[in-house]
Amino acid sequence: xxxxxxxxxxxxxxxxxxxxxxxxxxxxxxxxxxxxxxxxxxxxxxxxxxxxxxxxxxxxxxxxxxxxxxxxxxxxxxxxxxxxxxxxxxxxxxxxxxxxxxxxxxxxxxxxxxxxxxxxxxxxxxxxxxxxxxxxxxxxxxxxxxxxxxxxxxxxxxxxxxxxxxxxxxxxxxxxxxxxxxxxxxxxxxxxxxxxxxxxxxxxxxxxxxxxxxxxxxxxxxxxxxxxxxxxxxxxxxxxxxxxxxxxxxxxxx
Amino acid sequence: xxxxxxxxxxxxxxxxxxxxxxxxxxxxxxxxxxxxxxxxxxxxxxxxxxxxxxxxx
Numbered sequence: 001x002x003x004x005x006x007x008x009x010x011x012x013x014x015x016x017x018x019x020x021x022x023x024x025x026x027x028x029x030x031x032x033x034x035x036x037x038x039x040x041x042x043x044x045x046x047x048x049x050x051x052x053x054x055x056x057x058x059x060x061x062x063x064x065x066x067x068x069x070x071x072x073x074x075x076x077x078x079x080x081x082x083x084x085x086x087x088x089x090x091x092x093x094x095x096x097x098x099x100x101x102x103x104x105x106x107x108x109x110x111x112x113x114x115x116x117x118x119x120x121x122x123x124x125x126x127x128x129x130x131x132x133x134x135x136x137x138x139x140x141x142x143x144x145x146x147x148x149x150x151x152x153x154x155x156x157x158x159x160x161x162x163x164x165x166x167x168x169x170x171x172x173x174x175x176x177x178x179x180x181x182x183x184x185x186x187x188x189x190x191x192x193x194x195x196x197x198x199x200x201x202x203x204x205x206x207x208x209x210x211x212x213x214x215x216x217x218x219x220x221x222x223x224x225x226x227x228x229x230x231x232x233x234x235x236x237x238x239x240x241x242x243x244x245x246x247x248x249x250x251x252x253x254x
Numbered sequence: 255x256x257x258x259x260x261x262x263x264x265x266x267x268x269x270x271x272x273x274x275x276x277x278x279x280x281x282x283x284x285x286x287x288x289x290x291x292x293x294x295x296x297x298x299x300x301x302x303x304x305x306x307x308x309x310x311x
Contacts, residue, residue, distance in 0.1 A: 025271075041263035044270040051274070094277050098270040105266035207281065214288050221295045228302050 007213035010206070017206045020199035024192070032192040044102040046192055050200035052095045052121065056159055058088035058204060059128060063156020066149035078145035081152045083211045085131055087204060092125045116169045120162050127155055 028046045035042035062084035069077035099118065100110045112118060134151055138144035185193065 039259075039263055041266050043267045047271055047274050090277065090281065094274055097273045101266050101270045101273070105263060210285060214285060214292070217292050218288075218295075221292060221299065224299055225295070228299060228306070 007209065007216075010209050010213060013202065013206045013209060017199065017202040020195065020202055024196040024199040027192040027195055032188050033186070035189075038106060041102065041105045044098055044105075046196040047200075048095060048098040048102055049193070050197040051091050051098065053197060054200045054204045055088040055091035055095055056124070056163070057201075058084050058091065058208075059124070059159045060156050062088065062152045063159075066152035066156065069145060069149040070153075073142075075141075075145060078149060079212060079215060080208075081149060082135065083208050083215065085128055085152060087208050087211065089125070089128055089131075090207075091204065092121075092128070095121065096125065116166045120166045124155075124159060124162055127158065131155070 024046065028043055032043075032046070034040050035045075062081045065077045065081035065084060068074075069081060099121075103112060103118075104110050131148070131151055135144060135148045138147055
């Protein structure tokens with residue numbers, strides 16, 4: 001059985017995420033000045049852009065986990081790759097919705113098709129949405145893990161290529177945040193943005209860990225159930241050991 | 255386009271941050287449901303183990 005403890009360090013990570021998210025929101029609304037050009041609506045930037053950066057980096061990290069799986073054939077890397085992509089897709093939904101709200105307020109339209117940044121993000125998002133049907137159409141566990149890893153690597157390589165291609169194209173109206181000139185952000189805005197970005201990254205890591213720990217617990221329970229059904233003596237010993245671990249919701253009385 | 259007045263822009267900002275919070279809450283609710291399922295399964299296995307132990311003794 002896999003002895004990896006995905007929940008290790010989860011509490012500290014969760015506390016850090018909550019504290020930093022709180023600090024980021026306080027900085028956004030009480031410290032960062034209103035944008036001279038866009039006014040108050042620019043505050044959406046501090047949630048929209050960190051979400052987008054973290055989601056895209058998550059896709060690339062998933063590719064790394066995919067490589068680790070293909071090299072080692074360990075299931076835990078495939079699980080990590082799957083959960084990372086899953087979380088990036090959830091973040092991607094938030095990016096698209098918050099971006100649309102911002103676009104409506106700033107440009108008067110929910111979506112603009114001739115803006116490379118928006119369309120390229122949508123392409124990446126839709127590409128990764130196809131990961132689910134691919135993964136769940138394969139029943140054999142090992143084959144599924146291999147194919148999913150191959151997908152994660154291929155699509156993960158597409159993310160930076162796509163990013164560079166968009167950078168090389170002429171932007172029409174979408175502002176540049178990270179540029180060689182520093183994105184033209186004043187100090188307060190830059191600090192707020194960095195705190196928001198770190199907070200979002202911590203939140204992402206926390207949610208990935210929660211999901212991994214939950215999946216791992218379910219897999220262990222399934223294995224325990226099989227052991228109990230197949231080999232009563234060994235299974236009972238395992239179940240007793242599991243149930244007598246402190247802080248469990250139920251325990252076996254002596 | 256000129257910058258929106260605060261009362262107008264406030265709706266959009268609240269909407270964007272609201273979407274983020276709602277998504278987070280939905281995710282937490284889904285995870286809570288999964289946790290309940292794990293807890294139920296654990297209870298079931300504990301009862302099964304208890305039964306097996308009683309049978310052995």
